[in-house]
Amino acid sequence: MIEAFDNDWFDAGQLYKRWLSGHAPWFPSLPRDDTPAWYRDLPIGVRWYAWMEHRSFDRWYPHFVAYDGFVPLVKEIQQQGVRVIPYMNYRLWDTKWRTEKEREEFERIGRPSAVKDRRGHIFTEKYNSLFVVMCPAAAGYQQKMRGELERVAGYGVDGLYLDQVSAGRALPCFDPGHGHALGGGDNWLEHGFWKYLARFREELKRSHPDLIFEVEDMAEPYAHLADGFLANRSFVIDPGARRLPLFPSIYAGRVQFTGRNVSYEDPQEAYFHKLGEMLVQGEQIGPTTLLVTLGDEKRKAFLKALAHTRHALLPYFNAGEMARPLELEGVPTVSADWGYYGPRILDSPAVLNGVWKRGDSLAVVFVNVTAEAVATDVPLAAAVREIRAEAPALYRCEGASDQSAAEPLDARAQPPLRLEPYGVAVWMIDERSLDAEARGRVEAMARTLREVRAHGACLRAAASAAPAATNSMSSG
Ligand SMILES: [Zn+2]
Numbered sequence: 001m002i003e004a005f006d007n008d009w010f011d012a013g014q015l016y017k018r019w020l021s022g023h024a025p026w027f028p029s030l031p032r033d034d035t036p037a038w039y040r041d042l043p044i045g046v047r048w049y050a051w052m053e054h055r056s057f058d059r060w061y062p063h064f065v066a067y068d069g070f071v072p073l074v075k076e077i078q079q080q081g082v083r084v085i086p087y088m089n090y091r092l093w094d095t096k097w098r099t100e101k102e103r104e105e106f107e108r109i110g111r112p113s114a115v116k117d118r119r120g121h122i123f124t125e126k127y128n129s130l131f132v133v134m135c136p137a138a139a140g141y142q143q144k145m146r147g148e149l150e151r152v153a154g155y156g157v158d159g160l161y162l163d164q165v166s167a168g169r170a171l172p173c174f175d176p177g178h179g180h181a182l183g184g185g186d187n188w189l190e191h192g193f194w195k196y197l198a199r200f201r202e203e204l205k206r207s208h209p210d211l212i213f214e215v216e217d218m219a220e221p222y223a224h225l226a227d228g229f230l231a232n233r234s235f236v237i238d239p240g241a242r243r244l245p246l247f248p249s250i251y252a253g254r255v256q257f258t259g260r261n262v263s264y265e266d267p268q269e270a271y272f273h274k275l276g277e278m279l280v281q282g283e284q285i286g287p288t289t290l291l292v293t294l295g296d297e298k299r300k301a302f303l304k305a306l307a308h309t310r311h312a313l314l315p316y317f318n319a320g321e322m323a324r325p326l327e328l329e330g331v332p333t334v335s336a337d338w339g340y341y342g343p344r345i346l347d348s349p350a351v352l353n354g355v356w357k358r359g360d361s362l363a364v365v366f367v368n369v370t371a372e373a374v375a376t377d378v379p380l381a382a383a384v385r386e387i388r389a390e391a392p393a394l395y396r397c398e399g400a401s402d403q404s405a406a407e408p409l410d411a412r413a414q415p416p417l418r419l420e421p422y423g424v425a426v427w428m429i430d431e432r433s434l435d436a437e438a439r440g441r442v443e444a445m446a447r448t449l450r451e452v453r454a455h456g457a458c459l460r461a462a463a464s465a466a467p468a469a470t471n472s473m474s475s476g
Pocket of ligand 1: 114115116135136137138173174175178180187
């Protein structure tokens with residue numbers, strides 16, 4: 001696709017999106033009607049590793065058998081209202097085995113199904129063990145995986161996380177027994193995942209209608225096969241490069257994004273930057289290693305505030321589209337070490353924002369990711385031009401108890417936004433006279449932000465006890 005245009009990354013993405021919607025078989029519908037509502041509405045994601053009988057990670061694939069006691073534990077967790085999505089791998093076969101049966105299965109299915117190079121040699125990759133990479137077009141491996149998916153779904157879990165699908169590189173394969181062109185590349189999608197995973201997804205969803213599929217990282221040819229992309233390391237860029245929400249500006253709502261890598265090693269402030277970015281970009285908030293959050297009152301309060309705000313924004317995230325983010329002037333730039341295999345110093349504005357469009361209404365979400373209050377003018381004129389409201393009005397949901405959601409303000413000359421430390425606000429732009437549905441949405445947002453602010457007391461206390469020391473700030 002080649003088309004001349006004169007603007008920036010956002011417009012380039014929108015041109016591509018227009019092409020996708022008419023031409024790409026992998027471009028999902030909006031709203032995404034083959035994804036269960038519970039998953040689209042999920043405020044926070046929990047994924048479970050090391051649930052297998054050996055309780056280790058990156059060993060013994062592709063044998064996914066739960067330890068004794070896993071099934072009742074899953075049920076108990078679900079009874080608390082928490083969804084369980086166990087980890088699986090859909091690309092590798094371990095070269096070590098625990099039993100004679102596993103050795104025999106490797107020789108009978110694993111080795112013949114492996115990717116072969118020009119000379120017929122198998123292809124290996126090293127993680128915690130040495131693995132053979134499977135050719136997705138090999139029927140033997142696919143039948144093996146069909147059985148594994150069926151078994152794990154039968155444990156009563158809510159979804160299946162399939163590691164390396166969408167993240168692992170596609171390898172050309174020269175095995176004449178697999179039924180694809182030799183070295184032609186069609187083994188990966190056309191004769192591989194598009195054929196088998198598409199079918200398995202359909203079959204398993206028939207017997208488990210609420211089951212979802214998540215895959216690792218974000219690669220668009222898998223969008224129709226996955227309900228969620230683990231956007232784990234979408235921030236892994238060179239220091240100094242600018243992070244742009246290009247992918248969600250095209251795919252948000254059509255596939256869920258399940259958040260960034262948040263780990264023990266991250267310094268304090270990166271937690272707030274990562275979670276803030278997840279919210280404004282419409283992602284599910286998480287994954288974080290549970291203890292990273294649960295051991296810290298300030299993190300818990302922030303996570304909770306963001307989860308509730310996300311919940312109120314779901315009509316925009318799941319049935320709306322991302323519009324161009326605002327350029328806020330005079331907001332300080334803050335640096336933080338985002339981690340992930342070594343120091344990774346990245347810059348962010350202290351106040352992050354996302355603009356979401358649903359029909360002829362807009363929701364602009366703001367998050368202060370720092371321990372200091374920030375005030376900023378908000379240039380709305382360009383955003384308002386995105387919609388065709390006859391008499392656009394602004395509804396400022398900032399959590400003030402004396403602020404009425406029903407009182408519209410002038411969208412062109414509004415007073416500046418003031419956000420307290422780690423504060424959240426949502427500005428909604430809609431008609432001055434709202435219909436019942438839009439009024440309900442605005443009032444729900446105002447109520448949510450009031451509750452978020454009321455319960456943010458421990459965030460404010462923590463921020464005043466430990467002021468700017470947690471962030472290095474500079475004018476930007
Ligand atoms: Zn092959």
